[in-house]
Amino acid sequence: MDWCLLPPPTEAIIAEGQVIKGRFIGDPSHEYEHTVPKKVGEGEAAYEEEVMNHIKEETRLVATIAMIDKEATTVPRGAFVKNPLGVVKKNPCFRGLPVSEAKKLSSFFHFTPTVYPKKRSLLEMADLDPSIDFLDSLEHDIPRGCWSLQFEQGNSVVVLRSLLWIGMTFYHVPLTPQYGSVYIGTGERNDDLPFMI
Known part of the structure; x- marks a missing residue:
């Protein structure tokens, strides 16, 4: 078994980790996929495009621990x-x-x-x-x-x-x-x- 330190929780990590719902897998390298709408172009030619974000379970774990500390x-x-x-x-x-x-x-x-x-x-x-x-x-x-x-x-x-x-x-x-x-x-x-x- 390898023990590693988790990265410190920043506001960006906490916000990113909160979008994933459901139980943990148990593999810190597992990547969740999350689609985010992104505005492309400017003016009248602007349109929204869905961009796929990959969020590691390790990041989600850091965000969850920070939220438990903050709220409980x-x-x-x-x-x-x-x-x-x-x-x-x-x-x-x-x-x-x-x-x-x-x-x-x-x-x-x-x-x-x-x-x-x-x-x-x-x-x-x-x-x-x-x-x-x-x-x-x-x-x-x-x-x-x-x-x-x-x-x-x-x-x-x-x-x-x-x-x-x-x-x-x-x-x-x-x-x-x-x-x-x-x-x-x-x-x-x-x-x-x-x-x-």
Whole structure:
């Protein structure tokens, strides 16, 4: 078995990899064919011609991993801090969420930079701590209901499952700094979710 590094995800790779639907083949050198309309000529003589694009499965895999990271990677509130210079680092004082807070979806954040910041009222902003509330909360995700929050083994482990990326599971043991996530899925985004809720 040969292990190789994947290329870094760029915006172009992510856009190119999202056009292919269906399950992965398992061969990184496999090429998918995708037709794209292209305008040829200028003025009144212009016409559209279909051009065949070849997209490698390796490129599609990079795009899928980047999208899963962007839309489903989760951390508990307070696990990371942002200093006044804007540097984000692991919070050495994080001792876990209390059980009462772990029951709320608002206590869990996306571990990605804020893309579309939610506009908050002054009253909401008064309750926020800028050093730990700099990430997007899962409670504002669209469509509403795209996360399943459950307690397992009584109140000893909280488990979050993404319904958008089926197979993405996050866990946190309340009152301890233990948390993590794993994705075991098909690599297909559940675009039918708004119709299922």
